[in-house]
Amino acid sequence: MSSSSFSSIISNLKPDLLIYDGFQPWAPKHASSQGIPAVLFATSGATIMSFFHHGYTHGNDEFPFPAIYQRDYELKDLKAQAESIKVKDAEEGFAFGIFKQSRDIVLIKTCKGIEEKYIDYLSILCQRKMVPVGPLVTHAKNKEENSEIKKWLGTKDQFSTVYISFGSENYLSTEQMEEIAVGLELINVNFIWVVRFPAGNDVRVDEFLPEGFLERVKERGKILQGWAPQAEILAHSSIGGFMSHCGWSSVIETIYFGVPLIAMPLKLDQPINARMIVEGGAAVEVARDEDGRFRAEEVAKAIKTAVLEKCSGEGLRSKALELSQKMKMEEEEAINEAADQLWKICMKNHDNVQFS
Secondary structure, eight states, X not given: OOHHHXXXXXXXXXXXXXXXXXXXXTHHHHHHXXXXXXXXXXXXXXXXXXXXXXXXXXXXXXXXXXXXXXXXXXXXXXXXXXXXXXXXTOOTTHHHHHXXXXXXXXXXXXXXXXXXXXXXXXXXXXXXXEEEOOOOOOOOOOOGGGHHXXXXXXXXXXXXXXXXXXOSSOOOOHHHHHHHHHHHHHTTOEEEEEEOOOTTOOOOGGGGSOTTHXXXXXXXXXXXXXXXXXXXXXXXXXXXXXXXXXXXXXXXXXXXXXXXXXXXXXXXXXXXXXXXXXXXXXXXXXXXXXXSOOOHHHHHHHHIIIXXXXXXXXXXXXXXXXXXXXXXHHHHHHHHHHHHHHHHHHHHHHHHHHTX
8 A cells, every 4th residue: 555545545534543663664744644542562572672773772782682593694694684665755764763653552462471571671672561462372272164173183202292383474485494394203103294386386395305205104194285283283182382484473372372483483573483492492493504494303302392391391381381380370451551541541641632
């Protein structure tokens, strides 16, 4: 949507409040010009937001939380990716200026139980009160079309299965898929692996896997192409770990369901998200070389640590469940607090307009 079209829409609708995100950097200015308060909804976590806001505000000064950092290859990839992302009608510095345009508060998709110190630091950096809205997780539902997956999971022992998915916008190379496949063969673990290819690619999964792989793992592995009911899978008692790209929604879901994370971040905010959960004690990250490549042995080692080894697996699972409980305890209170804060902004604006 263009800036001019948006201005016409809110002029016609005359809303009491506008909630915007980072891809409408012009939205709060248009709202303000029409006397409408605008509040930012930050859909990423507080850790990544504070990490990059710190760099924007303090330059090369060290980030105050040493567990959160970027490796050289991640920084190089991020710069290349950032240059390719263009937001229409954005002004220079829009990525952090949008915080200061937010009226009094910033809504953020997170919980104090997992990111409290980063929420507090972000509030200092952007000079706005951070209002967590909770996890906003879609709860698992019993659906007939997913009965085959649940039936298969029901044949596996508790915590014996690793769920592997890299989100809806990430596509692994043939080399990466082969390394994961070989890693799975190095250890005797059950798995569900969601595989995706770019739209329009008419390919077979076995073309990207070692020869004979599907036959060798057919009793303990299930490969799903395209979409999978992630919440239902993570909620199942047989799941002992989630190998993920660490997109924020996936991180939130794995914490919510108390599943240890096997972190394999690919780009953008994902490495920082991964390190935050590793710091929290509920994740292990797959080791890589200096160029960012991972090997089958490291894939196997990380899965073994999270799922197969009793001591380390129980430790990760215990911490994941602890974070899950904190998140669920805050869930209702957080959304009620957010609604209350938005109501106060609307009433304050209404009073100001009435007496102006």
